[in-house]
Amino acid sequence: MTDIDFTGVFPAMTTPFDENEEIDHELLAADARRLEDAGVAGLVPAGSTGESATLTHDEHIEVVETVVEAVDDVPVIAGSGSNSTHEALDLSQRAADAGADALLLISPYYNKPEQAGLREHFRAIADAVDLPQIVYNVPGRTGQNVEPQTVEALASHENIRAYKAASGDIAQISEVIERTREEDLAVLSGDDALTLPVCTLGGRGVISVAGNVEPERTVELVDAAIEGDLDRAREVHYELSPLFRHLFVETNPIPVKAAMEIRGYGPSRVRSPLTDLEDDNYAEMERILAALEETPDPERTEAV
Secondary structure (H helix, E strand, O other), rough: OOOOOEEEEEEEOOOEEEEOOOHHHHHHHHHHHHHHHOOOOOOOOOOOOOHHHOHHHHHHHHHHHHHHOOOOOOOOOOOOOOOOHEEEEHHHHHHHHOOOEEEEEOOOOOOOOOHHHHHHHHHHHHHHHOOOEEEEEEEEHHOOOHHHHHHHHHOOOEEEEEEEEOOOOHHHHHHHHHOOOOOEEEEOOOHHHHHHHHHHHHOOEEEEEEHOOOOOHHHHHHHHHHOHHHHHHHHHHHHHHHHHHHOOOOOOOOHHHHHHHHHHOOOOOOOOOOOOOOOOHHHHHHHHHHHHEEEEEHHHHHOO
């Protein structure tokens, strides 16, 4: 099993599309290298932010392969979940064969299994695929919450190494950390706006949307929070807070793709049924990013 330190910033990568809505693998590879150079702890392709719901299974694996081949020193955590256990098993094994270092497994969506079914689902994949795995709880997309007791029951499995908390419920996230303190389970924020409070409670970082746009600052936020420099962590948190909010003004990844286009990282194209960012929201994103560019980098300022 791959040994991964699930501490730090793990950008949930976008999937760039060309004018024919085909995956732009050259741009995807360049983006992976840009993020690696920015100092992130790992990369997460083919997740919700990567529009996995609109990718074929072959495209899904091709995205993982491109990112694996593009980077040198950071782990690649492939999104490989599904609402079917058999399908998730197949995608997970194919991602492992493609060179992924770990797996991000969204809980089964739409069919809303009971907690017993969730436990069986995650354990089946953990038993079959010998890679570190992240249980991903995002009830706003799946329609079902992974309860803290379920996470506690799963945490003893040697391949279940982390939990992505995207419920928006800080009390629940705190309970998960409380219940798993004796296990080797990293709790990662799944909401950029909650990264600071999650880290102060004992979380280890974030699977981040904002990290695609502001990777260095997001890394600085997490590093400061984990090291206990809360004054600096709060300062960076409030610098980034307008971006955190605006990245979800419309359905993710519509706003983040627009932000990346504004920064020159690639086109904002999304696949149907997603749509382009509304004009007023695009203009506000430009304003927010311009303000961030005008904010001095404290490390650079201190060096001068």
